[in-house]
Amino acid sequence: MNYQDLFIFLKVVERGSFLSASESLSVPTSTVSRKVQQLENDLGYKLMHRSARKMVLTEAGVKFYNRCQPLFTELEYAAKELDDELAEPSGLLRVTAPVSLTNDLLAEWFFKFMERFPRINLELIVVNRNIDLVEEGIDVAFRIGDVRMQNWISRPLMESSFSVCASEDYLRRRGVPQHPQDLYQHTLIVTRRNPVWNFSKGDETVKIVGDARMKVDELNIAARAAENGLGIVNLPDYVVTKSLIAGRLKKLMPGWQPHPREVHMLYPERKYIPGKVRLFIEFVMFHANEKRFN
Template sequence: MNLDNLRYFVRVVEANSFTAAAERLGTQKSTLSRRISQLEDELGIRLLQRTTRKLHLTPDGEELFERCRPLICQLEDARHRLSVNQPEPQGRLRLTMPTELALAMLDNVMASFMQQYPRIQMEVELTSRVIDMVEEGIDVAIRVGVLEDSSLIAQPVAKVARGLYAAPEYLQQRPPLQSPHDLQQHRYLGLLMRSDPLHFDNWDQSHSLQMETPLRTNSLNFMRYMARRGFGIARLPCFFAQPLVESGELEAVLPQYPILSIALHALYPSRQHLNPKTRLFLDHLHAELRQHPWASDALIQLPGANVT
């Protein structure tokens, strides 16, 4: 049995698409179709039922996939582990991350990685939208906060410190703030997130805070701008607010009541199929964030690694 044909079959089934599998494998869709047809001819069985929109495994195809996928993953992982020590890693690495995170916190991470590995071609999509990583051929996604239910592997990268910030003019015109309870007399600018309640480290929050919320947005940049214009109090990552604090355009609100940090995760499609470029990037991300002033508890646990 041709192992390459078997590998192509496994990857097509994982992607549920010839097009997506061809993109990830760096080959042509027609090549994949031909190689899987060769595999079917060699075995004398039909593995896939092809339609215009979807692929359907036959019972024989389903059995072959379940039996052979772990073996293919182990073979590829062994090859990747051997190749990771080659002197000049090269090829394409596709990433996605939120725009503000990339520009304000991960810019130096990206720059130093490109300097260290000049033959790796980076493709970075800056967006907060939920991406089908397999369908779009993404190697690593950096995400902040609560993650959607997913079959992706999610590894914690760091915890990002946050705080409450407002324009001095706004605070002068509103009731004084002595404790988080006083926030109920203020305007709160929030993010469009499914679940991200406002919690404090050292305040008994036995009941939820009811605050006027004139604005919710998916853009930290826009929320920071509206806070600077005096429209309310915004919860922002410290690294994102600090330049405006230093310039006097924003002030920290209730700094004696720290807000719980928010988690930063690295997502990738397969624990067993981690290519060397992805492994190098995750190692680099881990090392750089451990030294970042606005990140804490930086941690990435790679397959096979023991972390205590």
Template sequence: MDLFQSMKVFAKVAEIGSLSGAARALDMSNPSVTRHIGDLEAYLNARLFNRTTRRLSLTEAGTDYLERCRQLLQDLEEATLAAGSSAAKPAGTLRISAPVSFAVNHLGRVLGEYGQRYPDVALDITLSDRMVDLVDEGFDLAIRISRIRDSALVARQFASARSMVCASPSYLKKQGTPRVPEDLASHTCLIYSYQATRGEWHFSRKGKTHIAKVKGTVNANNGDLLREAAIAGMGIIVQPSFIVADALRSKTLVPLLSDYDMASLPIYAVYPSRRHLSAKVRTFVDFLLERFGENPEWERDLPA
């Protein structure tokens, strides 16, 4: 049994959803594809597909094996390419998980530059604000905007962002301007659902902690939506500078409580700990650090 070939066949069948389609894509006969799947199931002692006359679907074991299989095939592909060169050349598919707002507002703008440098790397990007499992879900790398607690991951900080309190001029004209954090209790605030201290905004000044109890009529799990709601005059928000920077520059939002500090947000590239870091991951992490670095674009020219 050629295990590597059987894995390639299995991944292609799972991708296309049919044995005959995979056979055409791989330029193989239908019996040959069927034999590879049978050999692999016998080797694993597990059924990988549910088969009916009309439908082919992955079993639970097949779904789990597919993620690991894809990662192994990508690693083998890159190892093969590297073996033929004196220096590893970035190639293959780089699977990335990234937060929605950061990716839409900033990551998308710079991908073309990376692609020009490394044309042999294909980018497969999934946008999600949930904490994905890199190994189980087959991701090479994730961008995370939070403290890293998983010791099994390598985390490299490539930028940071400030938490900023903002509101529209129209809202402030009607409701007044808060002067201290405690004033926020009498204002309408727009709440980010994934915030760890939901319902409380924490500030500090001269070594003293201030906790503002906040409430409002809008809760959402997306910072871009909350920014637009704030621009429309619906209330006060706390959002990262990379989400509100353009609105602050255009003065559709106004910064508030600037004399008080809020916790900064570290932005990391994280990837599974491996003895040999692949060239595609290494170059992408280096690119993020180079492109954003110590003075990222969202921190430039902001009003005081």
């Protein structure tokens, strides 16, 4: 059996007619018809009833197509994967991530990736809202917290630990809380995505849903507000570590551990992952593992 004839047969079925297949393959319609007829002769079965403008599969044609089409798709995937591995990766990669997570952590990884793969262009959509990933044509997305999206793979990237903190000025004026329940007597600065604060100490857990004097969707603004003595914050360590080291903020209730949140990386669930996307995923996972174990 001639596999070129098989390919042409599959293309005719895919396009719905000999004419459309010939236009797609840039070969004469007569050649398409002759190749399909030769395939039928080799198999000993009539695969379709045909004319120049339309075709109808026979029972044998339906069975043959259903068996062969997935095999050819696998071959195309294999060839594409090989090309991605041997050729220098290139093209546009669209990535979205939250603002503070990007500024305080991911940006350096993105820059290193671009240095490593100079022919890959990166388009970053840095926002604090969950945009429509399909409509925006996103290749990879970063999300914080519990993530469930149909037809998207969600890979845990790292666990983001939190710290409850305030400025020395605020604590002098309002006192230092010793227990999470004490927070109800204080002014809280709350982020929109983490309005409920959960704490653990041994087997004891406490949930705090306090009234926020300030609610904001950008974590660094919340940290700055706390530095200016406006209230108490519960923020990821990647946001407040520098402020704690510099003394602009003080960590509170060291015996109580705010619940961490998982950072996830998402990408579409599909059989074939483009080489540029696969390289980006592997690159980010490597740096996340490196950070986790250092």
